[in-house]
Amino acid sequence: MGAGVDPHRYLPTAGDRGKLESAHLVFFSGLHLEGKMTDTFEKARGRIRGVPVTRDIPREDLRPAEGEGGPDSQFDPHVWFDVRLWMKPVECVRAELAALDPAGADQYRRNADAYLKELAALDAEVRQKLTRVPPEKRVLVTSHDAFGYFGRAYGFEVKGLQGVSTASETGTPDRQKLAEFLGTRKIPAVFTETSVPDAGLKAVLDTARNDYGHSVRLVGGDDALFSDALGVPGSPGGTYPGMVRHNVDVIVEALAR
Numbered sequence: 001m002g003a004g005v006d007p008h009r010y011l012p013t014a015g016d017r018g019k020l021e022s023a024h025l026v027f028f029s030g031l032h033l034e035g036k037m038t039d040t041f042e043k044a045r046g047r048i049r050g051v052p053v054t055r056d057i058p059r060e061d062l063r064p065a066e067g068e069g070g071p072d073s074q075f076d077p078h079v080w081f082d083v084r085l086w087m088k089p090v091e092c093v094r095a096e097l098a099a100l101d102p103a104g105a106d107q108y109r110r111n112a113d114a115y116l117k118e119l120a121a122l123d124a125e126v127r128q129k130l131t132r133v134p135p136e137k138r139v140l141v142t143s144h145d146a147f148g149y150f151g152r153a154y155g156f157e158v159k160g161l162q163g164v165s166t167a168s169e170t171g172t173p174d175r176q177k178l179a180e181f182l183g184t185r186k187i188p189a190v191f192t193e194t195s196v197p198d199a200g201l202k203a204v205l206d207t208a209r210n211d212y213g214h215s216v217r218l219v220g221g222d223d224a225l226f227s228d229a230l231g232v233p234g235s236p237g238g239t240y241p242g243m244v245r246h247n248v249d250v251i252v253e254a255l256a257r
């Protein structure tokens, strides 16, 4: 999947299937994040050696998926927004690569150890930056419910117009409810995501203005949050630490005033 592509809705092409089947190893996120690819991984079992990188995260550390997270998804799949939790997949990848290619095992271990250090430092950096947002401003409203782990790890109340999957459409009652929340809580800003259309949020802001007399800033464009997709390769959002930094900087800028 390229930059800005929504994994919940992504359908693999014939070309993708060829690539998956010819790979030595396929890492995917798992927890039904790739909702439309579950079939591909299940049906091609035996032909694809696939590893869900969230495999070793203790189940008690996972958030239950509220509402419709897609067929038989028990858990919220957006674990990468808790940087500490995302260190577990690094260990999974390290172990799988070392098992597949024992000659390179030392190299994989060194690289993984360096990356784990980088992530620990990133987690500390996130916490430090977010101290600029006072407790009463710590409400993160987005297009879909991708930031539950972020909220739990870093002390934010989170609300999404859509549930933990983008696969179903929102209706008027969802929009009305969110507009009421924005209006009564006087929320100053809501955030669009690079991988989700912003029409739904725009409709909510219209309702908040018309029904509750409350204007909300829509943070989008270059400031849209990276939720379920990276930015283009080579850009600041093109890596995991880069996307986390971008999000935190945008959130602090919008809410710390």
Ligand SMILES: [Zn+2]
Binding pocket: 008, 078, 144, 145, 146, 164, 165, 166, 228
């Ligand atoms: Zn998502």
